[in-house]
Structures are given as structure tokens and as C-alpha cells.
Amino acid sequence: MTGVNEEGGAPRSWRVPPVHIAVKAGAAVVVATLAAVSSGDRQFLLLAGVAAFGLAALALRDVLAPVRVAADAEGVTVVRGYAGRRRLAWPAVAAIRVDERRRLLLHTRLLEIETADDLFLFSFFDLGADVHDVAADLERLRRRAASRPDG
Template sequence: MDEITAAQQWRVPASLPAAKLIGAALLVALGLLFANGDAVRLVLAVLAAAVLAGWAVRDLVAPIRLAVDPTGLTIAHGFAGRRRLPWSAIEAITVDRRPRMGLTTEILEIDTGESLHLFGRYDLGATPDEVATTLRAARRS
């Protein structure tokens, strides 16, 4: 693989925040439809919609979850922050595969020894295997 000379980044697919916002609107609509005068049902539906909308806002405010350049990685940290990890701080880059409910889940794990950073397919917009291969190649160069 070619040496990485410029930054490469992985981001949340553009359709994901839209789907979350549509889901939040549907939750409110269903809450209004099925509340039947029960304030608790309506409040629960609105709270669930607010959480989903907040999750969508994070995707819109900080869509880039992971970036690599010749000096190291930049990862999403917190709601909309970033954290810089030099290559010397990274102990391992692995992909964890687990079968669940008939499907195999893949998670990219970036281990610094002090912290573990996890990224799924919908965080990266690519398969964790592809990203891990690119990161390992960048680390070697």
C-alpha cells in the first residue's frame, strides 16, 4: 500500500443523522397518537425523541470520527471534541468480531494502554477491517 502523505478521514454517513431525525419525529407523532390523555406516555415519547435528536445533532456537528496523517490519529472525543493520538501512544489497532443474533458485529479498537477507542461501521462510513488496514499501513510508513 502507498505511504500516507496526506490526511485521510472517516465520517458518519450523511443519511444517518437524517434517519435519526426522522425517527425522533416519528416518536413524537406516535406519542401524540397513542398517548390517549396519558401524560406519562407522551413525556416518555418526547424524551426518547429528544435523545435521538441529540444523537443526530452530534452526527451533524462532529461528523468526522477518525482521521489519520503521518504523525498519528485524531479521534472524536466527547460530544463534539477531538483528541490527538501520536503513533507512539497507540499500542494496538484491532478489529473485534462477535456473532450476535445471527449477524457478525465488527468494531475497530484503537488501544492506547490508558484508553480504548471503539468505532463501528456507522461511525466510519466504511468497514472496520478496511479502516484498520489503512491505519496499520499508515503506522508502518
């Protein structure tokens, strides 16, 4: 996460923490090793191979597009798809909110950035920061952009 200047609308960005990338890559290596040493069991080999591939794909995505959300006075850039990006001007952003759900023992919080035709969802694991804090920072930048004389 980059710093912010409280008086101005300094650019901000939120990224996948490097430790999360390392954990995914390490898990992919461990699962691939398990698959290699148990090549006699075809079902386990297939399951472990698919799991290793999935973990490696997630780690690669995090390497290719580590910054999930970046914002400045003009708008917000979000990751779209596997590693693409989409730039949204502030007037195109319909809502910024946090969705909290509790089910059984799970408590999930997702940052939602909504436009007229899309909804972008980000978790703590995407942003490396509390989603409430990110939502507040984005709202601050959005309000500043709306209150600018030229905006």
C-alpha cells in the first residue's frame, strides 16, 4: 500500500502481500512434489496435479498483477479478469461499499466497486489491507474529485 497525503488526493494503491504470493507458490511446489512421489496412485496424481496447477496459476496471477486497486484524483484502476486492468473515472463509479457476511464460523468482508455494468470484488487477501479502510480511502478520493472546481 502506498502512502497518502491527507490534505491532497495522493495516489493510493493496494496490492497482494508478497507473503501471500510466496505461500501460494510454495504450496504449489509442495503439492507438485507430492504428486511426483505418488505417481503409482493415478487418482491422487490427478488430484494433486490439478491442485498444483491451480495454486501455480494463482501465484502467477499475483506476480503479473500484484496491484489490485489503484486510485488517484481522476479515478480508480482495478484488476479485471486474470491480470487485465480497467480504468474507471470517478463519475463512472456508482458505489463503493463493503459486503460483510457471516455463515457458520466464517466471516467474509469484500470491497465492492460498482459501475453501471460491472461489480468488482476484492478481499483482504487481494488488497493487503482492511477492506473498510480501503473503502474509506476510496470514498475520500472520490469526494475530493467531485468537489474540485474543474471536476
